[in-house]
Amino acid sequence: MNKLLPFFALLILSFFVALIYGEVYIPPMALLHPKGAYAIILERIRLPTVFAAAMIGSSLAVCGAVMQMLLRNPLMDPYVSGTASGGAFGAVLSYFLLVFNLPLSYLIYVSPLIAFVFALLSTLITIAIGRRTGVYGLVVGGVVVSFIFSSAVTIMITLISDRFPFVPSVSFWLQGEIVAVGWRGDVLLFVLTVFLIVLGMKHARRIDLVAISDEMSYARGVNPNSYRYTWVVVVSLVSGYIVSLVGIVGFVGIIVPHIVRRVLGGSTTILVPYSALLGCPLLLLANVVSSGLLGTIIPVTAITSLIAAPIIVYVMVKGIAHQSA
Amino acid sequence: MLIKALSVKLNGKLILKEVRLELVKGLNVILGPNGSGKTTLLRSIIGMLKPEEGEIQVEGERSYAPAEFFGADMSVLDVLLSGGAKKHYQEYLEILGLSEFLNRNFSTLSTGEKRLILIAKALAEGDVVLMDEPTSGLDLKNQAKLKRVLLGLKSKTIVVCTHDINLALLADRVALLKNGRIIAQGEPKEVLTEALLSELYDVQVKKVWLDGHSFFFV
Numbered sequence: 351m352n353k354l355l356p357f358f359a360l361l362i363l364s365f366f367v368a369l370i371y372g373e374v375y376i377p378p379m380a381l382l383h384p385k386g387a388y389a390i391i392l393e394r395i396r397l398p399t400v401f402a403a404a405m406i407g408s409s410l411a412v413c414g415a416v417m418q419m420l421l422r423n424p425l426m427d428p429y430v431s432g433t434a435s436g437g438a439f440g441a442v443l444s445y446f447l448l449v450f451n452l453p454l455s456y457l458i459y460v461s462p463l464i465a466f467v468f469a470l471l472s473t474l475i476t477i478a479i480g481r482r483t484g485v486y487g488l489v490v491g492g493v494v495v496s497f498i499f500s501s502a503v504t505i506m507i508t509l510i511s512d513r514f515p516f517v518p519s520v521s522f523w524l525q526g527e528i529v530a531v532g533w534r535g536d537v538l539l540f541v542l543t544v545f546l547i548v549l550g551m552k553h554a555r556r557i558d559l560v561a562i563s564d565e566m567s568y569a570r571g572v573n574p575n576s577y578r579y580t581w582v583v584v585v586s587l588v589s590g591y592i593v594s595l596v597g598i599v600g601f602v603g604i605i606v607p608h609i610v611r612r613v614l615g616g617s618t619t620i621l622v623p624y625s626a627l628l629g630c631p632l633l634l635l636a637n638v639v640s641s642g643l644l645g646t647i648i649p650v651t652a653i654t655s656l657i658a659a660p661i662i663v664y665v666m667v668k669g670i671a672h673q674s675a
Numbered sequence: 676m677l678i679k680a681l682s683v684k685l686n687g688k689l690i691l692k693e694v695r696l697e698l699v700k701g702l703n704v705i706l707g708p709n710g711s712g713k714t715t716l717l718r719s720i721i722g723m724l725k726p727e728e729g730e731i732q733v734e735g736e737r738s739y740a741p742a743e744f745f746g747a748d749m750s751v752l753d754v755l756l757s758g759g760a761k762k763h764y765q766e767y768l769e770i771l772g773l774s775e776f777l778n779r780n781f782s783t784l785s786t787g788e789k790r791l792i793l794i795a796k797a798l799a800e801g802d803v804v805l806m807d808e809p810t811s812g813l814d815l816k817n818q819a820k821l822k823r824v825l826l827g828l829k830s831k832t833i834v835v836c837t838h839d840i841n842l843a844l845l846a847d848r849v850a851l852l853k854n855g856r857i858i859a860q861g862e863p864k865e866v867l868t869e870a871l872l873s874e875l876y877d878v879q880v881k882k883v884w885l886d887g888h889s890f891f892f893v
Contacts, residue, residue, distance in 0.1 A: 422745050555756055555757055555758055555759045555760075556757075556758060556759065558747070558749065558753060558754070558756075558757035558758070559757040559758035561745060561747060561757075562744050562745055562747050562754065562757060563739075563741045563743075563744040563745065563793075564723065565717075565718065565721060565723060565739045565741045565744075565807075566738075566739050566741060566744070566757075566758070566793070566796075566797075567758070568718075568721040568722050568723040568739070569721045569737045569738050569739035569797075569801070569805070570738075570758040570759075570800075572758070611748060615748075615749060615750065615753075615780075616747070616748035616749045617747075617749035617750065617753035617757075619753065620749075
């Protein structure tokens with residue numbers, strides 16, 4: 351259990367830092383006895399946003415870990431696989447239909463659901479492309495799928511934004527900004543995150559088995575392909591909701607499981623809980639930088655991608671990505 | 676246990692053609708040239724491939740030791756526990772001399788050692804244990820260990836696909852699979868004749884006696 355200690359320490363520290371540093375600096379003393387403007391900011395904006403960042407970091411890290419095991423590829427996460435881009439497309443599409451008075455404009459009420467549908471669709475397309483094209487196929491498939499859906503998002507937002515400037519910008523959707531997530535969003539995020547972590551831990555041994563061999567899975571009564579698709583649905587559900595809330599937050603699912611794997615080990619029983627724990631501080635701290643540390647708001651994926659880049663290069667150079675006995 | 680009139684297609688091509696195979700408790704060996712359908716047969720038994728026609732009457736928990744698998748960046752213990760811990764793997768690890776590997780990272784083992792771990796797992800977990808080329812890639816010491824283990828397990832139904840004719844000599848039952856059809860099956864002494872083996876492999880096979888054992892070579 352002393353393995354957990356540094357993680358919890360980091361978690362508490364980063365919560366603290368995230369509560370203090372944001373668009374408005376809240377002095378540590380004010381955290382303990384919030385008064386006036388600080389109290390309002392803390393309660394209405396800072397706390398819900400920080401909580402959201404923690405949940406999002408946690409769940410994206412777990413999604414990444416599970417995808418990497420099941421798809422046998424250490425470069426997979428909901429962003430690389432095109433899932434998040436599909437989700438962004440779905441969310442923006444529902445705005446688009448509303449704004450231009452197109453049929454089905456009532457879908458705006460269920461925009462997270464539309465995000466989920468397209469997140470799922472885009473992942474299935476990536477897998478269809480990736481299965482046939484060798485080891486980097488999934489990554490290339492994901493890149494292609496991301497291109498298509500991101501471009502569609504850009505086009506739609508550009509068409510909308512003249513008339514309706516309150517619709518979030520292209521950079522919000524494609525690069526993510528964890529701001530103004532209300533308590534209602536937080537509740538659902540919390541439920542989805544806990545659901546994901548519990549599911550991941552219950553299925554850890556099965557995920558390991560499917561990762562090692564399809565034949566061994568069949569022998570133990572697990573159909574590896576249906577199993578993978580079921581998890582794709584779960585990941586699309588969680589990522590789709592996150593994207594509809596804060597836009598595309600990428601690379602957390604690559605960075606965190608990689609670190610956990612190097613430091614603690616790569617079985618799913620280790621990856622799920624520790625990725626969940628490490629995902630929080632990672633995104634909390636990235637979000638601190640994102641929401642004003644450098645003087646202005648920077649989309650959070652820009653920061654996570656800088657952290658992920660050396661890791662991705664390392665994985666590729668070390669040839670870890672081609673797994674076969 | 677019986678496999679009746681099994682026909683299996685893969686990518687539209689008929690691989691197994693009305694295969695009738697009897698399996699007994701102990702060691703069953705299936706010999707056949709590359710492409711004869713041995714792996715397809717094993718995959719059908721675990722339900723990975725659905726037959727066009729025929730029946731597989733096999734009872735008991737199945738387990739599979741594959742010829743190819745994916746490198747797992749986890750400990751050997753985690754590999755053994757994957758799918759959920761079922762039995763005590765300790766016994767089989769010890770017999771195969773693998774206990775020292777328990778806490779090592781699976782991906783750092785040699786291919787032969789990895790295969791042995793998965794064989795130990797399959798032996799521990801199943802009543803019907805399927806193995807695809809288990810001796811391939813094993814050095815002589817490990818081959819000897821494996822053979823000793825396989826011969827000692829009379830309570831399980833072990834089905835081995837292999838090229839190793841000398842392993843087949845030690846089996847309780849042997850079947851010859853050529854082009855998706857069983858051309859002979861029965862006890863080793865009936866089936867492992869120069870004539871049948873030459874027909875199976877399309878090459879002249881010679882049998883030689885040495886120290887009371889027979890050996891085959893080309």
